[in-house]
Amino acid sequence: MTRLSPANVSSLGLCLLLFLFLLPTLCVAADSCSTGACHADMSGVKFGHMPVADGECSSCHEQILEAHPVAEGKSFRLVEQGAALCYQCHDSYGKMLTVHPPVADGECTFCHNPHGSNAGPKLLPVADDLKELCTQCHDEGMFNQQFVHGPAASGACTQCHNPHQANQPRLLKKSVRNTCTGCHTDIGDGLATAPVIHAAVEEASCLTCHNPHSAPAAKLLQKDVESVCLECHGDVGRKAQRAKVKHAALYREEKCTGCHTAHFSNNDGLLFLKEQDVCFTCHGKNDYHKSNALKNIAAQVEGKPYLHGPLEDGQCSACHQPHGSDYFRMLNGPYPETFYYPYTSGSYDFCLGCHDSNMLRFESTSIYTEFRNGKQNLHFLHVANQYKGRTCRACHEPHASNIDKLMNEVGAEFGEWNVPVRFNKTETGGSCSPGCHQNYAYDRENPVSYER
C-alpha cells in the first residue's frame, strides 16, 4: 500500500475545499426541469429543441404559481399562444399566396414536437420519409396506386412542396412545369429548344396528363396512354373507331406513342421522326415472317428519280390517313380496290382531288391529258370504258418510278402475274406493249390510225 506524503495530503485537502466551495453553484446549473425526476423524458432526445437542450425552459414557459407541481391546475403557462410562441425565435409564415392550413392556424405542433424528436430532424416525429406524417391529414390513397412517383414513394414530399408556405398553388416551391423539369432536365431542355411543343404542355401543365404522386398507368399517366390522348383528341379516336380500314399501328402496345412524342418534337404533329421516316419504321423493311406482310415502301422509293408529288415533300399523309380511313389502303378518298373499275363520278375522287377530273370526263380533249391520240383521250378510253375500265395502278406506280409519269416498270399486280406496261415516250406521244394488248402508239400532233 502506498503511503501519502504530507505534501500530497495538503494538496488533496486544498482540492476538497475548492470542490466544497463550488458545489452549490454546480448544483444550481444542472438543476433544470428536464434533468429532474419529473420531465426527464425531455432530455437526452436525439434531435432536441435548442432551448430544451440548453435548459432554457423559461424561454417558452413562465411560472404563474409558486408551488410546483400542484395537484390541480398548472403552475406554468406558455409565454405566447400558438405560432406566436415559435415566432419569438423563428421567422413568421403566412405572407405568401399559399399557406399550409396548420401554419395558417398557428398549429405548429401538428407536425413538430416542441421539445425534440428521436425520429428525425426539424422536431418532426419522422425521419426522411415524410409520408407517415403527411398522410395524417392527406389522403393516403393518392400515393398507393400502381405506379408511384419516386419522391412520393420515398416520402420526399418536401422535394416539391414547401411545408409551410409558397407562392405557387399546392404549396409547390416552383411552377408545376419548373417543378417537374427541375429533375426531368431532358424534358426541360427539349421544351426550351424544340420547335414543336405539345399544346397540353405549352398551354396547360404536366398535370393535364400525369398524376404527380401515383397513377394507375405507366409514366404516371392518369389513364392508359390512348385514353389520355383522346381526352383532347377525341375526333381522332372517333375517326379511328369508325374507320373501315384500320391502321394496325394504333392497336399495338405503344398506341399513340408508337408515332408521336408526348412533350416536344422537331417534327410537325409531334412525330418522333420526319413523317416519311416514321412510316418507314414499319413500312421500310422486308417482313418475311408474315403471310400478309407489310410492303417495303422505302425500297420502292429509294433511288427512284420520279416521285409522286407528296412523296417529294416527304408526305405520306397527303394520300393516307394514319388514323384509319373508310377507303382502300387507308386512302383519303375513294379509289377502287379492284383492278378493273370503270370510272364513274366519285369513284376516283382520291386521285382526282389533285389531278384534273376532266381527264376522265371527256372522250375528246386537247387540254386535260397528254395521253391522247390527236384529241382522242386515251385516259378516258382506258379508265372510263364502262365494260372494262382499268384503275390507275394498272399503268402507274403510286409512289415512285424510274420512268416519267410514274409509269409502272415492273408491272402491276394482277393476281399471280405482274402485268408489264413497256411504255416508250416520244416528243409528241409514245407507245405501249403491255400485257393487255399488242403494241399501240399514239401521237398528239399527228394522230395514229388504229383502223385495220
Added chain:
Amino acid sequence: MKGLFLLMKACLAIVLLVLVCGCMAPQAKQEKKLDPVFFPPAPDPPRIQFLLSIGNSLDVEGREVETSLFAVKPVENRRARSLLKPFGVALHGDLIYVADSLIGRVAVINLREKSFEWLKGDERGGKLQKPLNLTTDAEGNLYVADVGRNRILVYDAAGNFTSILGDGYDIEPVDVAVDERHVYVLDRNSSQILVLRKRDGELVEGLGQGRENLYENLWLPTTMTLSDRGVFYVANAGTGMIIQIDRDGNFLSSLGKMGDRPGQFARPRGVALDSDGRLYVVDAGHQNVQMFNKDNRLLMHFGDPGVSRGYLNVPAGIAVSNENLDLYQQYAEPNFKLEQVIFVISQIQPFHLNIYGLGKKTDFDYEGYYRKTEELRQQEAGDAGTEDGK
C-alpha cells in the same frame, strides 16, 4: 405734253405685257383632290377602289388651258378626241385598246406616256365599221370583232392592218379570243364559238351547241373570255347564264341565271378572268360587275348604277390585269395596295373607261375580319337552327 406721252406709252406697254403673258402661259389645270370611292362601302373593309376614268384624249394627255384678259374662263387649247359609245376593252403591255361602236374606231391609250391615239391601221382595207370587242395575242397583235363588216380585223402591235378573218362565212362576230393555234370567233348568228385556224383563217369547227339540255348551249352570246387552260367563259343574253366550255367543246359548268338576285344576271356582257382565277361579269341590266371565285361562288359586286365617279352607266366590256401595278398605284390611296387593275367600259357618258383597283388596305387585318365574320355567320345560323327547333 412729253410726260403725258411717256405715261401713255408706259400704260400701253403694261397692257401688252399682261396680254402676252396671259396668252403665252398655258397652265396645267389643278385637279381638286376628291374623296376616294371604295367597294364594298363602309363598314365592310374595302377591296376595290375606283382609280380614274377616261372619256376623251384630254383625260389622258392632261388639260392645258390659256388665260387672257379677254376670256371669262380658261379655254382648252387642244381639241379633245372623245369616246362616244365604247363597248370592248383589251390590254397589252402599257396599251389599252377601247373599241367604240358608234364612231367605228379603236382608241389606243398609253397612260404611262400620256398618249391617246386612234388605231393607225383603221383605214382602207383595215377600216372599221362597228367594232364591238377586241383582244390581243402574246405578240401584241390586235384582233377586232366588227359587227359592221362582220369580220375579224387583225392589226400588228404597231397598229398596222395585217389581215382579215371570216371571209366566206356568214357570221356576226361579237367577240374574239386567240391562242397559239386558233382564233375563236363568238358568232351571234349561230350562237357558237367558231374555231378558225390562225395561220390561214380556215374554219375548223364550231363549239357550244348540241347539248341535250338547251341551257348548256350558247344562246345569243354577247362576250367571252378564254383562260390559260383553254376554257371559255361565255355570257349569254338569251339565258342570262355564263357557260363554261373548253376549247374542245366539252361543257364544263354554268353560272347564274336570269334574275335580279345576287349571282343572277339581267344583261350579262363583259366577262374576264384575273390571274388568281376570279371571274368578273359585267351586267348592263344591273349596271354592276359581279365577282366569283374559282368555285363559282359570288364574292362581291362593284360599280353600281349611277352617274358619279366610280359608278357605271350601261356597262359593257371588261379587262383585268396584274401588270403595271406601279403605274396605277399612284391613283390609289397610299395605304391601299393594288393586286389587280380592272378596266370597265360604260357606254353612256361621262365616264366611259372606268379603271378600278382590286387590293387591300395595308393597315387592316382582312383575314381576321373575314374569320370573325364567318364565325358570327355560323353562330347566327346555329341560333336560327335552334329557334327553328323550338
